[in-house]
Amino acid sequence: GAGVSQSPSNKVTEKGKDVELRCDPISGHTALYWYRQSLGQGLEFLIYFQGNSAPDKSGLPSDRFSAERTGGSVSTLTIQRTQQEDSAVYLCASSRTRDTGELFFGEGSRLTVL
């Protein structure tokens, strides 16, 4: 596709369940970012992938959160044992190279933990 694609667009889950959120970046973009945005708040950085380098996981809030990027393209953000405070919009962005600050964002995945 022409833009960053995220799925699912909406996810409602019960507390304690695991969820997986998917991001398809723009073809050829080597950098990929995950952010979280709680209602009425700014964007919270979670994790950054650049090519084949080790990801920057410094923003992950707990060990229940993990992410991987397979083949330098698609990324999956996994949240284990979800809690109500995990409810937020999870945004993925990609950029052409590590030297450009022009990020292209997807529409986000809205997670609601009941």
Add this chain to the structure above:
Amino acid sequence: DAKTTQPTSMDCAEGRAANLPCNHSTISGNEYVYWYRQIHSQGPQYIIHGLKNNETNEMASLIITEDRKSSTLILPHATLRDTAVYYCIVISSNQFYFGTGTSLTVIP
């Protein structure tokens, strides 16, 4: 990373210029200033960026002070569709910290 501070909210009359300030007093010499905006329920959208010189594109102008400790994003003729949250970001090592931005409301 350099931190930025922005006013929480601003209003602007439709058709007038919107001037959005940002302070980044701890910016270092090789750090760029980026501006993004987020319209309700959408992902953020890139607007413009600069290092030292003023920049202009089809969306906006960016004025950076000579000491680089502050900048102003200018929307020359604000429209109702420019109502959004505007983020000023200083990046280094590919870390983008968005903060809470300025909520701009364009008033008819």
